[in-house]
Structures are given as structure tokens and as C-alpha cells.
Amino acid sequence: MTNEPEAKRQKVEMKIGTHSGTFHADEALAVFMLKLLPQYKDATVIRSRTPDILEACDIIVDVQGQYDGVKHFDHHQRGFTETFSPFFKTKLSSAGLIYKHFGKDILSNQLNIPADHAHIPLLYDKIYAEMVEAIDGNDNGESAYPDDIKPAYSTKSITLPGMVGALNPAWNEEFSDAILDTKFTKASELMGGVFVDLVKYYGKSWLPAREIVKEAIAKASEYDSDGRIVVFDQFVAWKDHLFTIEKELGISGQTYYVLYSDGKGWRIQAVPVSPDSFASRKALPEAWRGVRDQALSDLTGIDGGVFVHASGFIGGNQTREGALLMAKKALTL
Known part of the structure; x- marks a missing residue:
């Protein structure tokens, strides 16, 4: 009887699974976005490549070679061609998959407006186009430019994927699962901070501006x-x-x-x-x-x-x- 509260507490603990080892911008953002949702706010992040450990999680991103839109959100499997909508051609990464399925709820929570509010679809597409699509394209090796256009200078170190990549231990630094997990948390916070700031800008500045412009055009x-x-x-x-x-x-x-x-x-x-x-x-x-x-x-x-x-x-x-x-x-x- 004395163990019942503990058993109930353990039963409702949520776990987000992703792969261990070196990390990338897409799963760092995907995990952060999930933790913006009430059901995953206090979830434990499990980083592993052991199938049984991952399958014990409530949701799994960027690993296991499966995508079902419910529990599994990986994009590495053969034949995967999912895009955000028919209006976008970029193949999704784990970030895009999580945003596609949970983005409207994330926007609703961050902006404190109902998920069925008339502004949500506009913001949903805009945030994808302004940030998440670039993460998808980068992770899938899809260039933003035609192959015959060469950049005049390198931007690798100043892009978000580049910054996240630099958080991984260098070849001659101490390297362990514990160190990688700590650095992954830092990477996820970096990606998430930019994402949240972007959501707040578009929801609280860009969108009100749109209404003003629309009224001015009408006059x-x-x-x-x-x-x-x-x-x-x-x-x-x-x-x-x-x-x-x-x-x-x-x-x-x-x-x-x-x-x-x-x-x-x-x-x-x-x-x-x-x-x-x-x-x-x-x-x-x-x-x-x-x-x-x-x-x-x-x-x-x-x-x-x-x-x-x-x-x-x-x-x-x-x-x-x-x-x-x-x-x-x-x-x-």
C-alpha cells in the first residue's frame, strides 16, 4: 500500500528517446520542441542506440528507422519522402517531423492562444518556412542553392547546425556518453532558444504588423x-x-x-x-x-x-x- 503513490508516479513519467553519440541540430531541436508540450515538459531524455531501451520510451526521434506519426519519428529509413506539405519540397528531418505533428500545439502553448485560432495555420507555415525547413534541408544534405552556384565565403561556423556540430567533443578531447549527453542538452537549449524567440517574434510582432498592413491597404x-x-x-x-x-x-x-x-x-x-x-x-x-x-x-x-x-x-x-x-x-x- 505504501508503494502505490510511487508506482503511480513512475507510471506517468514520460521518456523521450533519441540516439546516443554525436548529435545534430535536428534532433536537438526536436527534443526541445517536445519538451515545450505539457505532456513532455518533465520528460526524461534517453540517449541510446539499444533498441529495447529506446522502445521503452514514449516517443522516439531520429533513430530506429521508423516513422508512424505517433511514437516513431525517424527519417533515415529507405523510401522516406515525407515533406511538410505539398507546398514544400524539402524532405523532413526529425525536427520537421515533430514540428509537423505537434507544431500547432506548440504555437498555441507558446503564444497562449487556442490551437484552432484563425492565426495558427498562418504562423504554423511561417515558422516552418523561416527556420525548421532550413534545419530539415541541412540534415538531409539538400542545398538551398543550385549545385552550380558556389558561395563566396563560408558560413558553416555561424549557422545553427554549425554551432551545434561544434558542441560535439573534438577528436582530441575527452569523449564519453556522459559528456555527450551534457553537451546535447546544451545544443538542445541553443536550438530551442532560437526557436522560441522566433515563435514569439512572429506571434507577437510580425502577426500584429500584418493586421496593420492589411488595414492600411484597405484604406x-x-x-x-x-x-x-x-x-x-x-x-x-x-x-x-x-x-x-x-x-x-x-x-x-x-x-x-x-x-x-x-x-x-x-x-x-x-x-x-x-x-x-x-x-x-x-x-x-x-x-x-x-x-x-x-x-x-x-x-x-x-x-x-x-x-x-x-x-x-x-x-x-x-x-x-x-x-x-x-x-x-x-x-x-
Whole structure:
């Protein structure tokens, strides 16, 4: 009778199994993600290559050559071709497998919103695309670039997989299972810390910005009948969202200029042709470029001129009204 509480306690203890020996970024992240879930929060991590020991665990990642989406989450077996969704081509590693099956619950817990909240699917895909897919591709030896493109310099030591790899003992350092287990915990915390910070950024900063951008695009016709000018009354990271929302609304390419305050005055920025491009959909007029202050005001006929960049991608005015007048006039030139 006195042993019953102890027996019950032992029965509910959870165990996460993964392989022993040297470790990689994918299982380090996979284990950390599992421990973000209530059911695995206090789980013991068992690192082994003995099948019976691993099979005694409640969930097994990156070892045993099986994937069933319930207990086994390995990707090394012959014929494995699982991807995150039909929209992604990168084969999953153990990190991607765990995220695919538990990611929505992880996001729900980290952001304190219901797992069926309307924002979860958007964040679920975004976090995969921004971090987890790169871990999958790296572990599976899938380059982010075509084979005929050679990097100009090495980034191995500054990537997360590179940092995790460097935590393994060097060939001439002391090497034991206990040392490897300790270093694996450090690697898992490194990967997990980056992951959690990313989730919080996208959930608490990136997502609210999206709502602001969406509202501003909806009001664009107030400033231009064709909706080519978007005005933000507070600065927000808009570029990534603008392209996505335009596509969702079927108005890709509509916005030419974005206006926002820089804290002192107002900026008018020409929208690039793509998020990573230096070319603008409609740069500010060539005659304005490189002109500043009163000379700019005299040239445009608009008070409060500050500058227009030599490339025409951005300009400034002292007031919101002045920046808006510059944008409207630029549309006609």
C-alpha cells in the first residue's frame, strides 16, 4: 500500500528517446520542441542506440528507422519522402517531423492562444518556412542553392547546425556518453532558444504588423482612387506583408508608394518589384533625385521637402501632408 503513490508516479513519467553519440541540430531541436508540450515538459531524455531501451520510451526521434506519426519519428529509413506539405519540397528531418505533428500545439502553448485560432495555420507555415525547413534541408544534405552556384565565403561556423556540430567533443578531447549527453542538452537549449524567440517574434510582432498592413491597404483608396498609395500612421515592418496581402487580394503590383513617420518627419518609399529587389515599381521622379531641403521644395512646389535619394527609392518631407502631396505628384510624373 505504501508503494502505490510511487508506482503511480513512475507510471506517468514520460521518456523521450533519441540516439546516443554525436548529435545534430535536428534532433536537438526536436527534443526541445517536445519538451515545450505539457505532456513532455518533465520528460526524461534517453540517449541510446539499444533498441529495447529506446522502445521503452514514449516517443522516439531520429533513430530506429521508423516513422508512424505517433511514437516513431525517424527519417533515415529507405523510401522516406515525407515533406511538410505539398507546398514544400524539402524532405523532413526529425525536427520537421515533430514540428509537423505537434507544431500547432506548440504555437498555441507558446503564444497562449487556442490551437484552432484563425492565426495558427498562418504562423504554423511561417515558422516552418523561416527556420525548421532550413534545419530539415541541412540534415538531409539538400542545398538551398543550385549545385552550380558556389558561395563566396563560408558560413558553416555561424549557422545553427554549425554551432551545434561544434558542441560535439573534438577528436582530441575527452569523449564519453556522459559528456555527450551534457553537451546535447546544451545544443538542445541553443536550438530551442532560437526557436522560441522566433515563435514569439512572429506571434507577437510580425502577426500584429500584418493586421496593420492589411488595414492600411484597405484604406489606400482614400489617398488615390487606384489604391497606389498606402499610409501608415505608425511605423511598422510592412514589406513582407504588403506583397503577401496584395497577392491574397488579387491586387499584386498595385501599391507604388508607402508613407510612414520616421519619428521626426515623414518618408515616402517606393515599393520594390519584389521583397528582395532594389528596383522599384515606380521610383520617385528622376528630376527630384539627389535634391534636398528648400531646393527640393522649390522643384516640387511642395513645402517641407527634406530629400530624395539618388536612386529614387525613398524621399522625405517634414509633414505627413507634404509627403502625401509628393506621392500624389510622383504618380503623375
